[in-house]
Amino acid sequence: MTNSLILILGDQLSFSLKPLVMGNKSSDIILMLEVEEETIYVKHHKKKIAFLFSAMRHFAAELRDQGWNVDYVTLDDAENSGNFSGEVRRALAHHTLKRLVVTEPGEYRVRKMIDSWPKAFGVSLDIMTDHRFIASHAEFRAWAADRKQLRMEYFYRIMRRKTGLLMNEDDKPEGGKWNFDSDNRKPPKGKMAFPEPLRVEPDEITRDVLGLVSERFSDHFGDLEPFWFGVTQIDAEKAFDLFVEAALPKFGDYQDAMLKDQRFLYHAVISLYVNVGLLDPLSICQRVADEYRAGRVPLNAAEGFIRQIIGWREYVRGIYWLKMPDYLDQNFFGAVQPLPEFYWTADTQMACLRAAVTQTKEEAYAHHIQRLMITGNFALIAGIDPKQVHEWYLAVYADAYEWVELPNTLGMSQFADGGLLGSKPYASSGNYINKMSNYCKSCRYDVKQKTGDDACPFNPLYWDFLVRNREKLKGNPRLGQIYRNWDRMDIDKQAAYITTAKKFLSKIR
Ligand code: FAD
Ligand code: DLZ
Numbered sequence: 305m306t307n308s309l310i311l312i313l314g315d316q317l318s319f320s321l322k323p324l325v326m327g328n329k330s331s332d333i334i335l336m337l338e339v340e341e342e343t344i345y346v347k348h349h350k351k352k353i354a355f356l357f358s359a360m361r362h363f364a365a366e367l368r369d370q371g372w373n374v375d376y377v378t379l380d381d382a383e384n385s386g387n388f389s390g391e392v393r394r395a396l397a398h399h400t401l402k403r404l405v406v407t408e409p410g411e412y413r414v415r416k417m418i419d420s421w422p423k424a425f426g427v428s429l430d431i432m433t434d435h436r437f438i439a440s441h442a443e444f445r446a447w448a449a450d451r452k453q454l455r456m457e458y459f460y461r462i463m464r465r466k467t468g469l470l471m472n473e474d475d476k477p478e479g480g481k482w483n484f485d486s487d488n489r490k491p492p493k494g495k496m497a498f499p500e501p502l503r504v505e506p507d508e509i510t511r512d513v514l515g516l517v518s519e520r521f522s523d524h525f526g527d528l529e530p531f532w533f534g535v536t537q538i539d540a541e542k543a544f545d546l547f548v549e550a551a552l553p554k555f556g557d558y559q560d561a562m563l564k565d566q567r568f569l570y571h572a573v574i575s576l577y578v579n580v581g582l583l584d585p586l587s588i589c590q591r592v593a594d595e596y597r598a599g600r601v602p603l604n605a606a607e608g609f610i611r612q613i614i615g616w617r618e619y620v621r622g623i624y625w626l627k628m629p630d631y632l633d634q635n636f637f638g639a640v641q642p643l644p645e646f647y648w649t650a651d652t653q654m655a656c657l658r659a660a661v662t663q664t665k666e667e668a669y670a671h672h673i674q675r676l677m678i679t680g681n682f683a684l685i686a687g688i689d690p691k692q693v694h695e696w697y698l699a700v701y702a703d704a705y706e707w708v709e710l711p712n713t714l715g716m717s718q719f720a721d722g723g724l725l726g727s728k729p730y731a732s733s734g735n736y737i738n739k740m741s742n743y744c745k746s747c748r749y750d751v752k753q754k755t756g757d758d759a760c761p762f763n764p765l766y767w768d769f770l771v772r773n774r775e776k777l778k779g780n781p782r783l784g785q786i787y788r789n790w791d792r793m794d795i796d797k798q799a800a801y802i803t804t805a806k807k808f809l810s811k812i813r
């Protein structure tokens with residue numbers, strides 16, 4: 305093989321990458337780049353930048369230990385041009401190489417950039433499949449091709465069969481059902497003990513990165529310290545072990561629960577590691593299936609976890625690559641309101657939103673139901689421009705990369721694709737939040753009040769959203785009963801809902 309420049313992107317920190325397995329340590333050069341453009345195309349949370357840079361630097365050091373020749377460009381390198389294209393051009397010239405090898409990138413934007421390089425730089429380019437995913441783009445396209453509705457559940461069954469995870473010898477799902485979601489909706493009750501995710505003390509490499517981030521990104525959202533994320537494969541595996549031992553048995557039962565003083569509950573807090581390659585998705589699912597077979601975790605927990613990874617995670621990636629680039633501009637409801645300032649400041653009297661945003665600011669983490677039913681739900685029913693909502697989610701979470709964030713935000717949470725991902729919008733009144741959390745107990749608003757100045761804003765906004773978008777939603781069979789309830793409502797009550805909603809909306813605008 306000719307000598308090659310092997311580019312490894314920030315979310316490709318896996319030793320199993322095909323270019324690494326196939327490359328030649330004595331003749332190839334690995335290129336890793338810290339570039340300004342990637343940090344500011346949305347202004348990422350400080351903790352997210354620090355996590356990525358430190359994980360990249362640790363990975364580069366491990367590659368060097370393994371005997372690779374690594375060209376690592378730091379952000380503060382005086383020659384750094386600030387973007388992938390400029391740095392690849394510089395490296396090709398500097399190392400006098402004519403062949404470039406990359407693993408397919410996660411994001412469409414980066415793919416377009418890479419596709420332009422052979423012509424721009426006069427090199428041959430080999431884009432290798434990212435085998436860390438279970439379904440290839442071609443497989444997903446083939447599955448999607450002859451379907452009117454692309455429901456995750458059916459795709460998930462194919463992934464179960466393909467991987468053999470939680471399958472019996474006769475090719476039937478373990479426990480006789482594919483999905484135990486209905487067992488995963490217990491509200492939090494009484495005194496419960498919660499494990500904490502692994503916290504890793506920053507080492508010298510991380511401390512250097514923290515210095516750099518604090519100096520260069522002081523105007524970005526979020527608290528840089530305390531910084532406790534793991535930054536190596538070993539750290540990530542320890543974090544996963546801790547989750548499996550301490551939280552996984554209850555993961556299923558309380559997946560939808562929310563508590564004011566418990567930020568992680570029984571969630572894994574591993575998405576940031578999986579998404580950059582420090583944990584392998586299939587291996588962790590195999591481990592969870594083994595735990596079930598050994599009788600250490602119940603089926604609803606094991607199935608619930610595996611579904612998130614080989615179901616949802618693979619499915620949203622498939623949707624992203626199927627629908628980009630048009631997907632970015634979807635806005636089914638024509639929502640145009642700006643993102644309220646409290647998404648950045650947490651300065652709101654709504655206790656649920658205050659808690660979710662404060663936690664996001666401090667940890668660069670919120671669990672799924674906070675993202676979907678608090679920040680997402682509010683943006684949906686308040687009519688916020690879905691692109692602004694998307695850019696917020698992409699910036700503020702340590703695990704956010706467009707391929708996974710966009711379908712979750714624009715599709716699942718904002719219904720901006722008109723129902724490709726979900727059969728109905730995830731819109732709810734305060735009642736759902738009150739049932740699944742303890743936020744309402746300490747809120748200035750009253751969740752039981754439907755209208756007036758003290759009413760929980762989710763209550764009138766919920767109806768205002770449905771009424772405002774009736775033309776678009778009236779054909780949805782899952783909303784028929786809800787619209788009938790509205791139509792049966794006393795006209796004064798209807799008017800009070802709409803007036804309260806409009807008054808609230810004008811206040812936050
Ligand atoms: P757990 O609840 O413990 O779940 C275990 C794992 O399953 C996660 O680590 C993750 O890898 C996977 N997973 C769970 N749900 C999903 C999902 N819907 N899509 C993809 N993977 C999933 N996840 C991201 O990884 N990056 C994002 O940018 C992202 N943005 C989101 C935006 C919105 C509006 C919503 C509603 C969800 C988003 N999710 C995103 C999905 C989910 O919220 C996170 O994966 C999860 O909260 C991560 O925390 P955890 O590791 O504790 O997950
Ligand atoms: C998100 C991110 C950031 C903040 N910085 C870098 C970087 O400096 N270098 C890098 O290789 N990748 C970075 N990333 C990830 C990329 O933006 C991009 O999301 C992935 O490469 C997916 O295509």
Ligand code: SF4
Pocket residue numbers: 653654655656657733734735737738743744745747748749750751760761762
């Ligand atoms: Fe949120 Fe409404 Fe409950 Fe307050 S009362 S915490 S705004 S759901």
